[in-house]
Amino acid sequence: MSISRRHFLAGASALAGTAAIGQTTQSPRTQPIAGSLPPGTPVYQSLVPPQLPTLRQAGASRNLPTGCAVSIPALRSDPGYAQLIRQQAGIVVAEDAMKFGPLRPTPDQFFFDDADLLMAFAQANGMQVRGHNFVWHHQLPDWFASYVTPANAEAVLVRHIETVAARYAGRMQSWDVVNEAILLSDALPGGLRNTPWYRLLGPRYLDIAFHAARRADPTALLCYNDYGLEGEVPEEAAKGEAVLALLRGMQARGVPIDAVGLQSHLVAHAGGYGGGLQHFMQQAQAMGLKIILTEFDVNDRYLSVEIASRDEVVAALYRSYLNLTLPNPNVIALLTWGLTDRYTWLNINKANRDPRPERSLPFDADLHPTLAYVAAVEAIQAARPRPL
Numbered sequence: 001m002s003i004s005r006r007h008f009l010a011g012a013s014a015l016a017g018t019a020a021i022g023q024t025t026q027s028p029r030t031q032p033i034a035g036s037l038p039p040g041t042p043v044y045q046s047l048v049p050p051q052l053p054t055l056r057q058a059g060a061s062r063n064l065p066t067g068c069a070v071s072i073p074a075l076r077s078d079p080g081y082a083q084l085i086r087q088q089a090g091i092v093v094a095e096d097a098m099k100f101g102p103l104r105p106t107p108d109q110f111f112f113d114d115a116d117l118l119m120a121f122a123q124a125n126g127m128q129v130r131g132h133n134f135v136w137h138h139q140l141p142d143w144f145a146s147y148v149t150p151a152n153a154e155a156v157l158v159r160h161i162e163t164v165a166a167r168y169a170g171r172m173q174s175w176d177v178v179n180e181a182i183l184l185s186d187a188l189p190g191g192l193r194n195t196p197w198y199r200l201l202g203p204r205y206l207d208i209a210f211h212a213a214r215r216a217d218p219t220a221l222l223c224y225n226d227y228g229l230e231g232e233v234p235e236e237a238a239k240g241e242a243v244l245a246l247l248r249g250m251q252a253r254g255v256p257i258d259a260v261g262l263q264s265h266l267v268a269h270a271g272g273y274g275g276g277l278q279h280f281m282q283q284a285q286a287m288g289l290k291i292i293l294t295e296f297d298v299n300d301r302y303l304s305v306e307i308a309s310r311d312e313v314v315a316a317l318y319r320s321y322l323n324l325t326l327p328n329p330n331v332i333a334l335l336t337w338g339l340t341d342r343y344t345w346l347n348i349n350k351a352n353r354d355p356r357p358e359r360s361l362p363f364d365a366d367l368h369p370t371l372a373y374v375a376a377v378e379a380i381q382a383a384r385p386r387p388l
């Protein structure tokens with residue numbers, strides 16, 4: 001059932017009266033979760049047009065945990081954001097707080113305050129949590145390059161994973177153990193990316209990481225996460241084949257891996273999605289791997305200036321991509337990368353891009369539902385329930 005845009009906007013604008021919640025001013029690090037709205041603030045009615053369920057409710061009705069990446073600074077400082085996450089997310093992942101750099105201020109210290117806050121928030125609100133990520137070439141701490149050597153790299157990697165995974169063992173739906181290890185243009189064997197971990201340990205860094213994660217948390221699904229696997233262009237098909245070959249090799253060596261993460265960072269008007277993605281998902285399923293849509297958003301930087309048409313195109317891509325992927329029963333969770341355009345990563349480094357804010361997520365910068373939200377809810381409702 002699709003509701004008309006006019007009808008939807010009438011409902012959404014009726015919500016427009018809910019004032020934007022002011023930012024509180026306490027220092028970010030010590031801020032508890034923004035739970036109580038300042039006195040006198042108009043309490044958010046449901047930000048959801050009354051005839052539609054929340055993303056969380058829609059996902060739960062199909063046994064498809066549905067949620068988003070969460071910004072911890074925003075969770076601490078923005079009551080409206082915190083309330084929207086509580087309302088809409090059945091599963092959450094830390095946008096940054098569980099990455100190597102944010103967790104590791106020095107070689108001998110771990111900073112868990114932000115990750116712990118998300119875990120407590122999730123527990124208090126009955127949410128599942130996925131971890132992101134143990135191994136990546138971005139967001140490594142400043143001390144990494146001078147401290148980690150080929151001689152100590154394995155010990156550093158294993159200690160990191162065992163310490164972090166053990167802290168949350170039994171409470172994680174899944175972990176992105178390794179993120180974005182394939183980059184064909186680096187022309188390394190198997191299409192591996194020339195990352196710091198590759199230079200320190202060679203390709204075995206992946207096996208070391210997955211084994212360490214399994215030892216430390218036997219209950220979490222262990223996931224390899226990557227982008228640029230979804231499109232129909234030859235480069236993405238080739239990258240998909242390289243990822244599948246990587247995972248087959250790991251399985252052949254007895255490396256514990258349970259899932260592949262399709263980041264799903266789509267770009268409107270950058271070509272379609274279809275047979276290539278179906279092929280990748282079928283191959284993954286044949287390998288016994290689950291699929292998680294880990295970072296779904298639609299970048300609208302190339303669309304015309306008029307917002308209404310941008311929203312229509314973005315929503316149509318939400319609908320077509322989810323109608324393509326969700327019928328696959330191996331797709332076991334759906335997370336958008338952020339929930340509201342107020343904090344989307346896509347507005348970072350807007351240099352030489354369209355200066356207007358992105359409209360890439362189910363809720364706009366005013367925390368009002370977008371047409372993408374309607375499309376996502378309806379696509380989830382159109383999917384078959386996952387086996388329990």
Ligand code: G3I
Binds near residue numbers: 095179263
């Ligand atoms: O925390 C520091 C802060 O102390 C400092 O004042 C500020 C200015 O320098 O930087 C802050 O760190 C930023 C961090 O986000 C937390 O906000 C980093 O500069 C910034 O680079 C980092 O961006 C993140 C990006 O990954 C890093 O490449 C984005 O939030 C995050 O959404 C994005 O997420 C990635 C996934 O992890 C993997 N898949 C792609 C996705 C989008 O790039």
